[in-house]
Amino acid sequence: MNHLLRINKILTSFFAVWVIIISVLAYFFPTIFLTVKPYIPLLLGIIMFGMGMTLKINDVKIAFVKPVAMTTVSTLLSPILTPCLTLLYARQWIPIDPANLFLSILKMVLIPIILGLLVKRFLPKFADKSGNLTPSVSVLAIMAIIACVVALNVKNIVTMGAVILMAVILHNLLGLLSGYTIAYLFKQNKKNCRAISIEVGMQNSGLGAALAHTYFSPATALPSAIFSIWHNISGAILASIWSRKR
Secondary structure, eight states, X not given: OHHHHHHHHHHHHTHHHHHHHHHHHHHHSHHHHGGGGXXXXXXXXXXXXXXXXXXXXXXXXXXXXXXXXXXXXXXXXXXHHHHHHHHHHHTTTSOOOHHHHHHHHIIIIIHXXXXXXXXXXXXXXXXXXXXXXXXXXXXXXXXXXXXXXXXXXXXXXXXXXXXXXXXXXXXXXXXXXXXXXXXXXXXXXXXXXXXXXXXXXXXXXXXXXXXXXXXXXXXXXXXXXXXXXXXXXXXXXXXXXXXXXO
16 A cells, blocks of 8 residues: 555656656657547546545535635536537637537536545545545546547647647636736735636646547647646746745
């Protein structure tokens, strides 16, 4: 068990490094990682199930009484808001089936989270024991999704990689800045401003990659894969800055 805990710590502590390494490998040896393609929705479901096992019923209740609980609220609303926003912003360029998007998010996000929550509630000993390894499983699943997306987009990375990278960086920075600014304008304290900034600026890139891969072209999943790398960099920089300015 101690060995597994050490592996868990190495995987989670150096997540950004592993993502970069696996992305490079997928770029140069794409055929190895293309076998993951049919399992992307399943991998995302595993990640969400693990997340559900870290929650408690009270965590869900908090979402209805404390709107600072933004992550829980956005997760609960995602089956409705994601199809609506995708339809609003992208219907001019690509065909969109909001009903199927809604059902996919239910299957890949909400249902696994609810199942994980139920396991935590009714099988607490199992949840606690497996909870030590859940982060490692999630990291490996995210790495597999990213590697597959990169493998599917080797040509697109060559032609569009720089443009997508700039768009991803701007998207992330604008989210972080707008989240902090809006919270500040509403007279939130420094702690809340930072939390809201992170919530707005950091996105579920695994879900983005899975949905884009399932319903659109491989190229549409590439920004999510690149975001998975970039937000670890921007998040680490931001955490370092804020840790010095408490």
